[in-house]
Amino acid sequence: MTTKKINRDDMSAAAEKYKNWGKWGEDDEIGTLNYTDPNDIVAAAQLVRKGKVISLALNYDENGPQGAKSTYPSMGRINPLHTMLRTGTDAYSGVLDKRGIRAADDMVVIPLQCGTQWDGLGHVFYEDYMWNGYDCREVTSAGAQKCGIEKTKNKMVGRGVLLDIPRSKGLDVLEDGYGITNQDLDDAAKFHGLEVKRGDFVIVRTGQMEAKLKAGSWDGYPGGDAPGFSFETLEWIQNREIAAIASDTWGCEVRPNESEQGINQPWHWITIPIMGLTMGEIFYLGDLADDCAEDGVYEFMFAAPALPITGAVGSPTNPLAIK
Numbered sequence: 001m002t003t004k005k006i007n008r009d010d011m012s013a014a015a016e017k018y019k020n021w022g023k024w025g026e027d028d029e030i031g032t033l034n035y036t037d038p039n040d041i042v043a044a045a046q047l048v049r050k051g052k053v054i055s056l057a058l059n060y061d062e063n064g065p066q067g068a069k070s071t072y073p074s075m076g077r078i079n080p081l082h083t084m085l086r087t088g089t090d091a092y093s094g095v096l097d098k099r100g101i102r103a104a105d106d107m108v109v110i111p112l113q114c115g116t117q118w119d120g121l122g123h124v125f126y127e128d129y130m131w132n133g134y135d136c137r138e139v140t141s142a143g144a145q146k147c148g149i150e151k152t153k154n155k156m157v158g159r160g161v162l163l164d165i166p167r168s169k170g171l172d173v174l175e176d177g178y179g180i181t182n183q184d185l186d187d188a189a190k191f192h193g194l195e196v197k198r199g200d201f202v203i204v205r206t207g208q209m210e211a212k213l214k215a216g217s218w219d220g221y222p223g224g225d226a227p228g229f230s231f232e233t234l235e236w237i238q239n240r241e242i243a244a245i246a247s248d249t250w251g252c253e254v255r256p257n258e259s260e261q262g263i264n265q266p267w268h269w270i271t272i273p274i275m276g277l278t279m280g281e282i283f284y285l286g287d288l289a290d291d292c293a294e295d296g297v298y299e300f301m302f303a304a305p306a307l308p309i310t311g312a313v314g315s316p317t318n319p320l321a322i323k
Helices: 008-017 031-035 038-045 088-092 182-191 208-215 233-240 266-275 286-295
Strands: 053-055 081-086 105-109 117-119 157-164 201-205 244-247 278-281 299-303 314-316 320-322
Touching: 008 266, 031 278, 038 157, 038 299, 053 286, 157 182, 157 286, 182 233, 201 286, 208 286, 233 266, 266 278
Parallel strands: 157 201, 201 244, 244 278
Antiparallel strands: 053 320, 081 105, 117 278, 117 314, 157 299, 299 320
């Protein structure tokens, strides 16, 4: 059976159908994060029952996924480069600054989307436009003049829900190239006893990251074949008015993509610039999935602020599920 490939006409139709431009005013720069209101955050705080904090981040170091074998160019993304500016051995040997302080300092060089991270609303353009109809030329060599990630610094807190797709199917991991459907998302929510609500942060596990970690190799992970969201899930996302979505893969959507040649990452084309949806990628979900399976609770308080780097189009984050 041959599946029809998404073409330019399909993209145009989806852009008109799911366009949220102007929904929160002509000056809005945070998109669907507007769906989470103060009452949602208060309610999320009530989900904390046992005081357990679970990080959904990979460590930022040379062991990250960038630089692994892939058919997709890295476009300059590397794993973090960490170096010391002064050390304990310096202090021990008497190499001190003129104040005589015995201390250590360090620095890091890091592409903002090399590990667990948020894609900001200035990251992907639809033709010549970014979120809310801003001209793509608003992102200059000086950074994003509109929709910079710093505009979200009071956001990324609310109710988080985990949809563990493979567990709901009795699997350890979804196979590469598997397109997650609307039915899959609904089935997982039902399996976990969840209702996905307006303003939620929806975290979706495929199991791919854990499989790569178990194998001891990231080969194929950055830009290679992967399970992920099918194009049809745009409807699910729009109807449920979620604040943001995240997954454990490099690029969230299914790869190989469902589109014709020349349309790479078609789901991104609609979610970010058209819907205004902030998305998280490269989230580590193994510990959270195990905990949720153990206690049967798949909702939690979620806190994952971006670093407020002025003009950035993405940001590292240490997402926390608090139960």
